[in-house]
Amino acid sequence: EAQVTQNPRYLITVTGKKLTVTCSQNMNHEYMSWYRQDPGLGLRQIYYSMNVEVTDKGDVPEGYKVSRKEKRNFPLILESPSPNQTSLYFCASRQGGVSTNEKLFFGSGTQLSVL
């Protein structure tokens, strides 16, 4: 089954404690992306990757890091989480190229709370 898998589903942590949210896709997609979803703001892109070792900032990259060492994985790293990073996070993937956003697959989300 084609899917994007995020872990964990829920995470509660404290300010400053490094954490990683994993994302894995089994569709051999080139493009992967991280979004955060906040009430009244919709989804905002954090980082995206067009292929292995190719990553770029989205609209709200501050406080986040990513890596793309393998095609299937695109972890989101918070080196020193802060309460304003409390949010619902989504990973998504699709094939590369223009006009393929209709093939964007989303994970089920990770609800992060930073105390």
Next chain:
Amino acid sequence: AQSVTQLGSHVSVSEGALVLLRCNYSSSVPPYLFWYVQYPNQGLQLLLKYTTGATLVKGINGFEAEFKKSETSFHLTKPSAHMSDAAEYFCAVSESDSWGKLQFGAGTQVVVTP
């Protein structure tokens, strides 16, 4: 630059009534437009898309949307709401000459009452 405005963060409709969700966009180039639906505790799913061609597009679950360039709008409609339509709906735009970075609206929460 591109942006999306969804009018109304919450919409309440009666079962069987018309569902109308409004979306206006701005884009410096011909846009690609999308509506996504998010059911509770799930990721987003594509409802429908407009890329080129016919301006009235039909999607899944009886939804449709019309691209009106003169009004820079892409409103989503469904003639008769069903209880299962209760969800959050997001309009999104991407510029056709890019790698297709999506810009999402703030979302509209739809509540369906019996």
